[in-house]
Amino acid sequence: MNLEMQQFKAEFFKALAHPLRIRILELLAEGDKNVNEIQSLVGIEGSAVSQQLTVLRAKNIVTGTKDGNRVIYSLRDPMITELLSVARQIFNNHLVDTITMLDKFNDTDNVEKDKE
Template identity: 75%
Template structure:
């Protein structure tokens, strides 16, 4: 059971391991969208968006519902929104740590040149 869970997590995070897929998920977190809407907002080729949606669909992270001649994509699990927010918080924490280390480095350099 633990091995299955670890494999699921690894596959899940592999599916997220692309900047365009993350951007698509962030946009879908705001609400369902079709490929044309995603393409317009992101500013990339529709084929690139479709390719990344295909990966996300194959891992059951998003799903599509046919609406006329278009497919409307949505997040399969609303907890993805929480995951993206947590990832942003982790990024911010790393950024804050890097800034404080840089500030300390600069303070130490300033002290060296004063002394």
């Protein structure tokens, strides 16, 4: 069971490992959209968007529902929104750590200049 869970997680995160897929998920977190809407919001041609949506659908991360001749995409699990939020918080924490480290470096550099 543990190995199966680890494999699921690895495949899940592999499916998220593309900037355009992350952007699509962020847009779908705001509400359901069709390919044309996503395409206009990301500013990328439809074939690239469709290709990334295919990957996300294959991994059951998004679902597509037919609406006439369009397919409306949505997040399969609303927890994806929380996952993206946590990832943003982790990024911000790393950024704060980097800024703190740079501030300390600059303070040390300024002290050495004052000694000269």
